[in-house]
Amino acid sequence: MTGRFRSAPVVALVVGSAMSLAGCLNDSEIDEDDIVVFGPYRTVEADRFVESLEVFTDTTGIDVRYTGSSNFVSDLAERIENNGATPDVVVVPQPGLVQSMVDGGEVVPLDAAARDALRANYEPDIADAAIFDGQDSAVPYRRSLKSIVWFRPDVFEAEGWEVPRTLDELESLAEAIVASDRDIAPWCFSLQAGDQSGWAATDWVEDIVVRRSGVDVYEDWAAGRIGFADSRIEAAFTEFQELVLAPGRVAGRLTAVVATPVELAWEPLLATEPGCAMYKQADFALNWMPSLDVGPDGGIDWFALPDVDESEPPLLIGGDLIVALDDRPDVAELMEFLAGVAAGESWVEEGGFISAKSSIAVGAYPDPERQFIETLADAPAQVFDASDQMPPEIGSDLLWDEITGWVTGSSSYDDFAETMDTARDAHDAG
């Protein structure tokens, strides 16, 4: 008897805790009327994106369910082919893929309200980028600056390394880093991203093409008017290979390049004893790294990949478009919200995000995003990611696969270029 009395409080405590736990779970029931959004944002970026849609749910009562995948392009194709799994709305980083979906009749054009919001909140050239086949088909959501080189100011200062002002100085710096006593490689780099592996390598080459050969050659290459066999394109691949991939140039050697998830490529840079001195990746890499002060006195700093001379370099940019694949009124309401000024504001405040909207004041951004926007404004030219402009079966599929093969040495540049150009010719002819 007495034993039972004594143990009663403990039992009550355990049972009470378990019951309160059961009550905590299941806080998000799924409704068939929810708007299903699919995109490439995962982990922190997925959280930020979903948070930015809370205003919409609060004001309309319409719930949005978001899923993001590292295999976004192939998963989206599978969902569209699979009856019943097509998402209502998609976030697409590749304009070429949007064009392909428009061609396939899958995209629902914006309604009048969304079009009005688009014209009111975007610069005309950005709004025009959302026009496909003469119709406003997408809402530009995010802009990204890809020509960023991240570095540790404490390491540069300790070693007496200077931020390079030209591409040649960058090569000299890489040579100095290799020759230094410190056990450190010049670069952190990896391209593993599931079936999207390779995009990080295309960004590198694109930045070199536009610097060495100029905007016109770059745009001709992106549009397929210049092939991969062109000597100027080959020279950019060769420069990338010698600058970044040659023995001793990359942390963890080619094994790490192939095996490390692209979101974790920064890890050697921020290690207590850094394994690399520089890391070229877009502004959104801040979402992948631990929270750090950015700047000369911070844990990390950045410079724009320099031009061939000391002038301001042209900048490689990327951008995410949002398109509707369903014509329900709720979905149209969401598209209008996304084109409006409130969409993305919370993400702007959190950092790690540059909105495509001009109606969000530069002053609303924290540093370093404010610096990125000012750098973009000062750039003599901005070019959009070439592989993302290409038709998806070329840029988002074949090129990513083939460049990965070329990086690992399983194919020569000639074979790689021939495969790419043959496929492009066949696509354009078809």
Added chain:
Amino acid sequence: MEQEGANPSVDDSDRDDIDRHGGRDEASMTPLGSSTAWIRRVVKVTPTDDEEAALDELIPRGDDFLPYLRRFSMLTVLSASIAAFGLLSDSAAVVIGAMLVAPLMTPITAAAAATVRAQNDVLVRSILVIFLGVVLAIGVGVVTCAIAGFDIASEADLPDQVAQRTFPGLLDLGVAITAGAAAGYISTRRSTTSALPGVGIAVALVPPLATVGILIQLKLNSAAQNAFLLFLTNLAAIVFAASVMLLLSGFRPQEERARRSVRLRLSVTLLAVAVVAIPLTLHTQATVRDSNLRRAVTQAVVEWDASVRVIELTADVVDGTAHVELIASGPNEVRPAWRLADLVRSTFGRPVDLELRYERDEFYAVSSR
């Protein structure tokens, strides 16, 4: 029943004596006082002189104190060393051996007895001895880990014997309370001392402290704090439960004034138990939540592709988001991972971050002659 059997001579006059000792006063005060008074009326006990003496002998006084302290220190160092080696070599048997050598239960039981009998000098001495034991055992853990040259790449590589002491839950509190009650019961009954080793094993005191030392040496401070929480849990629960048991056995302060302070003293020990119960409850909640998540993932995998086998599953809930790392294999082409993530989210009801590695089962039959 056992208490009645141990004191067959208790009669109505004893009961009146118990009541005079404060039982009715307590009954009119608090639920705790009410319960203990009621139980005391039912069990009808008064400790014998021998039982009082047994408590007095837990920590020697006068000239005997220093020799005791030397013995205590030696046994603590030895038991902590055995525990540390057992923990590092991941040997449960060796760690149990350390528990049998450990002398910490005695001053803790003495602290409980001093609490009930309002012997402040004994209480202070007990606390000092306990503090000495804590410092020695942690120090031995640090030194042993350093001498052994033990190192790990990450917390996941900790030996099981160490790792299982870094996340105490409510079950540990339950063990400590019941073992503390047993310690209180045994401490006054010389005929039951054969049960002491069982109590020592049930409520391991030195291994958590040696674990703290090892984790400090490995610079895993958060895990070290949790291991120390396990020790504090044992300490608070034993003092509380042993005090209650001694109270129920009829032990009281000698002086009338001191009797009134027993409620306050017991409340302090109960408060200590409540304080450690808060993080333990959170730990238990996390354990239950992770277990629910694992079940949700397993269910979702079956719904995703019934032919898939789960090879390795790591599931954790952090800041409300389920983090799932899954290695699976199956005979078919992998189904889209987004579908699995959505299924887990639907089943578990929280946001999910899924990392999936899928291996295709491939079978080869070869004959070479």
